[in-house]
Structures are given as structure tokens and as C-alpha cells.
Amino acid sequence: MQPMQLICPVCSDLLELSNEGRTLRCISGHSFDRAKQGYWNLLLVQSKRSKDPGDNPEMVQARTRFLDSGFYQPVLQTLCETLDRLVPNPVAVADLGCGEGYYTSGLQQHRLAQGYADEILGLDISKHAVRAAARRSKEITWAVGSSARIPVADTSLDLVLIIFSKILSEPLERVLKPGATLLVAYPGPAHLMSLRELIYDEVRESESDPISQLSDAFTLEKTLGSPFEIELKGNQQISDLLAMTPHGQRMRESKREQLLSLESLVTEVDIRFAQIRYQPRPSDTDGARDCDIERQLENE
Ligand SMILES: C[S@@+](CC[C@H](N)C(=O)[O-])C[C@H]1O[C@@H](n2cnc3c(N)ncnc32)[C@H](O)[C@@H]1O
Numbered sequence: 683m684q685p686m687q688l689i690c691p692v693c694s695d696l697l698e699l700s701n702e703g704r705t706l707r708c709i710s711g712h713s714f715d716r717a718k719q720g721y722w723n724l725l726l727v728q729s730k731r732s733k734d735p736g737d738n739p740e741m742v743q744a745r746t747r748f749l750d751s752g753f754y755q756p757v758l759q760t761l762c763e764t765l766d767r768l769v770p771n772p773v774a775v776a777d778l779g780c781g782e783g784y785y786t787s788g789l790q791q792h793r794l795a796q797g798y799a800d801e802i803l804g805l806d807i808s809k810h811a812v813r814a815a816a817r818r819s820k821e822i823t824w825a826v827g828s829s830a831r832i833p834v835a836d837t838s839l840d841l842v843l844i845i846f847s848k849i850l851s852e853p854l855e856r857v858l859k860p861g862a863t864l865l866v867a868y869p870g871p872a873h874l875m876s877l878r879e880l881i882y883d884e885v886r887e888s889e890s891d892p893i894s895q896l897s898d899a900f901t902l903e904k905t906l907g908s909p910f911e912i913e914l915k916g917n918q919q920i921s922d923l924l925a926m927t928p929h930g931q932r933m934r935e936s937k938r939e940q941l942l943s944l945e946s947l948v949t950e951v952d953i954r955f956a957q958i959r960y961q962p963r964p965s966d967t968d969g970a971r972d973c974d975i976e977r978q979l980e981n982e
């Protein structure tokens with residue numbers, strides 16, 4: 683399995699391994715040591731909006747417990763099947779906002795079992811999340827960094843996953859190969875409906891639309907995924923799910939107590955995948971040049 687080729691967050695030159703694989707160094711001498719847990723910290727202090735950005739340790743632990751209980755396994759399965767259909771060969775993949783790595787490592791294990799040794803990067807702005815992710819697999823390149831400055835070379839990725847995380851068009855356009863695929867997981871209208879009905883007096887039907895956040899170089903090809911139900915038992919599972927959703931942060935304390943006293947909670951999971959193709963349009967100048975060439979050919 684190839685390690686992902688990373689670039690220097692300071693000067694954007696390629697990073698090469700040195701010091702028996704313990705350090706990444708660029709040609710200008712910027713260097714980054716591997717953390718003892720096996721990940722790279724490529725987030726510069728000046729790129730941080732806060733001292734400790736991204737999910738905090740409690741959120742990371744709640745997500746790990748919840749996902750490892752298998753509640754979202756059908757979502758991982760949809761992801762694996764989609765990848766096998768789209769790319770029946772080894773590819774370079776980045777999971778942006780990978781969190782504690784459940785999907786990244788689940789995908790890597792599945793792909794390896796299918797005989798595909800993909801180059802995989804798991805990137806997240808939270809060092810707590812990446813530290814936890816690094817425990818899941820040594821075959822994945824894990825890095826702390828931002829989706830706003832993806833630390834990989836221009837046009838180097840065949841596939842990018844964004845699962846319940848930030849979508850930023852411009853950085854994606856730099857790193858995707860023309861013809862590459864972007865898979866975005868987002869909540870469908872029925873997502874956690876019964877839970878939301880218990881939290882809010884009035885539940886709004888909302889569906890996010892990932893394509894609206896991207897430039898016209900991206901085209902929606904397909905929407906995948908179908909709703910299913912899960913049953914949470916006891917207050918640990920309920921509080922873990924609340925810690926993973928924005929609803930948990932918004933709700934009143936009295937509602938939280940009411941929910942945590944439930945013996946069980948059945949709710950819908952409606953997670954959709956948008957399969958999006960990236961095909962950059964020729965720039966205006968390229969277009970003008972093409973016209974010139976066509977004119978010249980006509981005149982010959
Ligand atoms: C809702 S969680 C999803 C985690 C994972 N994809 C999953 O579904 O289990 C969103 C993740 O995005 C990360 N995040 C937030 N802003 C980010 C940024 N600018 N760049 C990279 N990751 C970011 C958070 O730290 C968090 O781990």
C-alpha cells in the first residue's frame with residue numbers, strides 16, 4: 683500500500699520521508715515529526731481559528747462508542763459498494779473531516795479484502811479525532827489539517843469523501859483529478875425524525891443540498907442510500923447520539939433529562955450520498971486559445 687503523497691502546509695512543496703520514516707521534510711527544510719500514535723500534524727498555528735479546533739475528546743469518544751456499536755453499519759456498506767462500483771482499481775482517496783476514522787478504516791479494510799490497495803488519507807482538524815483514528819489502522823495516512831488547505835498535491839485525488847463535514851469548493855478543485863468523484867454524505871429529510879420530534883415542539887423538514895455549495899465544475903450524478911431504523915437502548919447510547927448531532931447541543935436541559943430517562947428509543951436514520959463528478963470547464967483563456975486553434979485549422 684502506497685502512503686499518500688503529502689505537501690508542506692508552509693510552502694506547498696512535496697514532503698518526503700526522512701529520519702527512518704519519523705519526519706516529513708520539504709525541499710525548503712520545513713519539517714514535521716510523526717506523532718507517536720502514527721499521525722502527522724500539518725495544521726499550522728496561524729491556520730487555526732481556535733486553540734483546539736474541531737471535535738473535542740468527549741465528542742470523539744461518544745462517536746467512537748456509537749459507531750462501533752454498528753448503528754450506522756448500513757451507511758458504511760453503501761459507501762463500500764459505491765466505491766467498488768465506481769473505481770474497480772486501486773485509487774487515491776481522501777476522507778475530509780474523517781473524525782475518529784470509522785468510515786475511513788472500514789472502507790480501507792473492505793477495499794483490501796476486495797484486492798484494492800488504495801492510497802488513503804484521513805484528514806481532520808481535530809487532533810483528538812485523528813489521534814483516535816490512528817488507532818484504527820496503520821495502513822492509512824492520518825493527518826491533522828483543514829479541508830480549507832488539503833495537504834495533498836494538485837490534481838492527485840481520484841476520489842474524495844465528505845461525510846457530515848464541511849464542503850469547500852475551491853480547495854477540492856485544486857486536489858481532484860479531472861473526472862474524479864466526490865461522495866458527500868448528508869442528512870435526508872427523515873434523518874433522526876423521531877428523535878427530533880422529541881426534542882423540538884415543531885420539526886422542520888429540511889434536506890441539505892451539497893451540490894449548491896459547489897461550483898459548476900461539479901455535477902450531481904446520483905443520490906444513494908435508503909432510510910432504516912435503529913433502536914437505542916439506555917442512556918449511554920442516547921447521550922452518545924445526542925453528542926454527535928447539532929440537536930444535542932441546541933436542546934434544553936429539561937428535554938435532555940427527559941430523553942436520557944428513556945429505556946429505549948427507536949428512530950430513523952436517513953443518510954444520503956451525493957455522487958458528484960468533477961469536470962473542470964476549460965478556462966476562458968483556454969477557450970479562446972481553442973477557438974484560435976480551430977480557426978487556424980479551418981484556414982489550413
Ligand atoms: C460531524 S463530524 C463527522 C466525522 C466523520 N466524518 C463521521 O461521519 O464519523 C465533523 C468532523 O469535521 C471536523 N472538522 C470541522 N471543521 C473542519 C475543517 N475545516 N477541516 C477538517 N475537518 C474539520 C470535526 O473535527 C469533526 O471531526
Ligand SMILES: [Zn+2]
Binds near residue numbers: 691693694
Ligand atoms: Zn515547506
